[in-house]
Amino acid sequence: MAAETTAFDVVIVGGGTAGLVVASRLSEDPSLQVLVLEAGLDLPQMPEQLMQAVLTPAANTQLYKTPVDWDLRTIAQSSTLILDDEKANLGGRELSFPQGKMLGGSSGLNGLSFTASAKTVVDGWAELGNHGWEWPAFSQSLAKTYTVAMGPSLVTKPSNNQGPLQVAYADDCMGNWPKIWADTIESLGFPGAQDTLTGQAAGGLMVPDTVDPALGIRSYAANAYLNPEVRGRANLTLRTGVEVKKVLLKKPEGVEITDPTTGATTTVIAHREVIIAAGAFGSPKLLELCGIGDAGRLCVDHVVVDAPGVGVNLQNHPLITLSFEVASDSPPTKDAFVRAALRQDGEVLGGPMKEYMEHRTGPFASSGMTSAAQLPLPGLDTPEGRQELEGLFSTTGPSPSGVFALTHERFVRAILSSRSEASGYYTFGSAYAAFNPDGTSALPPMDASEDSYITVVLMLAHPLSRGSVHVVGAAAEQTLAIDLGYFSHPLDLEVMARHLQFIEQGLTVAEPLAKWLKPNGKRTVGAPEAGAFKDLEVAKK
Numbered sequence: 001m002a003a004e005t006t007a008f009d010v011v012i013v014g015g016g017t018a019g020l021v022v023a024s025r026l027s028e029d030p031s032l033q034v035l036v037l038e039a040g041l042d043l044p045q046m047p048e049q050l051m052q053a054v055l056t057p058a059a060n061t062q063l064y065k066t067p068v069d070w071d072l073r074t075i076a077q078s079s080t081l082i083l084d085d086e087k088a089n090l091g092g093r094e095l096s097f098p099q100g101k102m103l104g105g106s107s108g109l110n111g112l113s114f115t116a117s118a119k120t121v122v123d124g125w126a127e128l129g130n131h132g133w134e135w136p137a138f139s140q141s142l143a144k145t146y147t148v149a150m151g152p153s154l155v156t157k158p159s160n161n162q163g164p165l166q167v168a169y170a171d172d173c174m175g176n177w178p179k180i181w182a183d184t185i186e187s188l189g190f191p192g193a194q195d196t197l198t199g200q201a202a203g204g205l206m207v208p209d210t211v212d213p214a215l216g217i218r219s220y221a222a223n224a225y226l227n228p229e230v231r232g233r234a235n236l237t238l239r240t241g242v243e244v245k246k247v248l249l250k251k252p253e254g255v256e257i258t259d260p261t262t263g264a265t266t267t268v269i270a271h272r273e274v275i276i277a278a279g280a281f282g283s284p285k286l287l288e289l290c291g292i293g294d295a296g297r298l299c300v301d302h303v304v305v306d307a308p309g310v311g312v313n314l315q316n317h318p319l320i321t322l323s324f325e326v327a328s329d330s331p332p333t334k335d336a337f338v339r340a341a342l343r344q345d346g347e348v349l350g351g352p353m354k355e356y357m358e359h360r361t362g363p364f365a366s367s368g369m370t371s372a373a374q375l376p377l378p379g380l381d382t383p384e385g386r387q388e389l390e391g392l393f394s395t396t397g398p399s400p401s402g403v404f405a406l407t408h409e410r411f412v413r414a415i416l417s418s419r420s421e422a423s424g425y426y427t428f429g430s431a432y433a434a435f436n437p438d439g440t441s442a443l444p445p446m447d448a449s450e451d452s453y454i455t456v457v458l459m460l461a462h463p464l465s466r467g468s469v470h471v472v473g474a475a476a477e478q479t480l481a482i483d484l485g486y487f488s489h490p491l492d493l494e495v496m497a498r499h500l501q502f503i504e505q506g507l508t509v510a511e512p513l514a515k516w517l518k519p520n521g522k523r524t525v526g527a528p529e530a531g532a533f534k535d536l537e538v539a540k541k
């Protein structure tokens with residue numbers, strides 16, 4: 001049977017965050033026929049429960065390991081950094097790695113935090129060779145993406161922003177715990193609660209969610225950039241449930257798709273462009289499957305374009321959580337809500353659910369992460385600390401090869417030695433949160449005591465370590481080998497350990513946070529005992 005052939009001007013592979021922005025903008029031109037091919041499903045095609053989990057802001061972590069998650073996994077993370085402790089360097093663990101598989105991509109399952117990078121970071125991107133990405137141009141483009149639909153007076157200054165993404169500050173973003181956090185950051189000498197969208201430098205942040213407050217639902221690429229007007233365009237075609245495995249590189253260019261139910265093959269010709277927007281893992285995978293990649297890695301007769309950059313320089317922010325039990329007279333935390341949600345306890349959840357349905361407020365209506373801080377490397381504020389860090393900065397790792405890597409390393413080192421720029425990104429939440437060794441979310445302690453906690457999530461803002469993502473194996477059994485390479489640069493571990501030490505030795509002993517923490521209270525299950533991080537070597541493990 002002859003394969004069917006269809007034709008469009010532009011074929012976009014991947015209907016995720018980037019793919020749908022491009023689809024929406026290109027289809028403004030009625031003379032262009034645009035096709036989006038997405039492996040996952042659109043919201044109305046999902047079972048009701050899954051659809052509700054995508055839309056309900058507090059349910060984001062329930063989406064992991066469901067059909068809307070590619071549910072990726074890294075290879076064993078041993079890394080090249082040699083430490084004489086098997087627990088260091090992730091000890092050979094394989095990490096679970098969620099990625100969105102739906103129309104909307106990862107914007108449909110992410111943590112909903114709407115944060116913009118600091119001005120210095122954006123200018124750093126431009127210096128890496130991305131001319132036109134300097135802060136003035138970036139901030140203008142950023143303003144076109146969102147509308148602040150709800151927020152406190154601190155951040156909802158009148159603006160002309162009419163971008164499609166709806167952004168809202170949670171109703172409790174100025175509540176007891178966010179205020180304690182902001183006041184604590186201020187007592188440490190930084191601004192307490194800056195607006196995250198203004199190019200801010202080091203200090204505390206108020207973080208909005210990508211939520212449409214009128215409906216109380218997640219605002220993401222599939223409902224913001226594909227609003228009913230855009231979906232109704234005659235020149236825009238959306239095909240879901242189609243994973244593209246072959247890009248046709250010889251004329252006529254296009255892609256080949258196979259219907260998963262009938263097995264029928266269709267050739268889609270792209271008169272103008274094929275745009276690959278399949279995400280950080282899906283895009284290099286597809287390129288390598290088509291023979292575009294490092295000739296030394298790909299099977300020789302399969303190489304179509306020798307492009308050594310494909311699949312290398314993979315970078316991600318390693319993160320760690322530390323929870324602290326709070327005093328019995330502290331403001332209420334969200335632990336009771338979190339535990340009730342895990343137990344599906346209708347009695348406890350009834351009130352918040354009623355509030356959510358009637359007013360679109362309460363714990364169901366937000367991600368729960370409203371407060372953050374970006375902080376410089378601890379120690380820079382004292383002469384002794386600076387002296388110690390000078391020695392640290394001479395730490396070298398794998399030699400950066402090429403202009404890009406050299407410029408990037410110079411940029412990261414400049415950030416690390418600056419007292420006004422941040423190397424650690426801290427998120428604060430008033431509930432227990434932790435990870436299992438394989439990177440999946442850990443359950444809070446569900447013992448009879450039902451203690452209450454706050455959690456600080458620490459993320460390395462500017463890792464130097466680099467990993468890779470490559471297709472491996474023979475044709476019939478090809479898999480994706482994801483190596484995040486966390487801590488393969490020794491400076492990353494030093495920086496992360498110092499920030500972790502600061503959480504225990506600086507942040508949580510500063511007022512007013514310190515007074516609300518239970519003396520000798522419980523901490524994250526399995527964490528070293530209180531005071532142990534005084535020893536940096538403990539923090540490194």
Ligand SMILES: Cc1cc2nc3c(=O)[nH]c(=O)nc-3n(C[C@H](O)[C@H](O)[C@H](O)COP(=O)(O)OP(=O)(O)OC[C@H]3O[C@@H](n4cnc5c(N)ncnc54)[C@H](O)[C@@H]3O)c2cc1C
Binds near residue numbers: 100
């Ligand atoms: C768990 C998690 C939490 C996050 N939290 C936040 C947060 O709170 N704030 C924030 O700003 N960012 C967050 N992010 C990051 C942010 O969501 C991503 O950076 C962004 O969505 C990436 O956009 P993208 O277009 O590159 O990829 P994606 O949005 O992932 O889109 C790629 C799309 O391509 C599709 N695809 C892949 N391969 C194929 C193929 N062969 N054929 C057809 N379709 C294909 C996928 O199904 C997917 O829909 C988070 C990410 C994750 C995974």
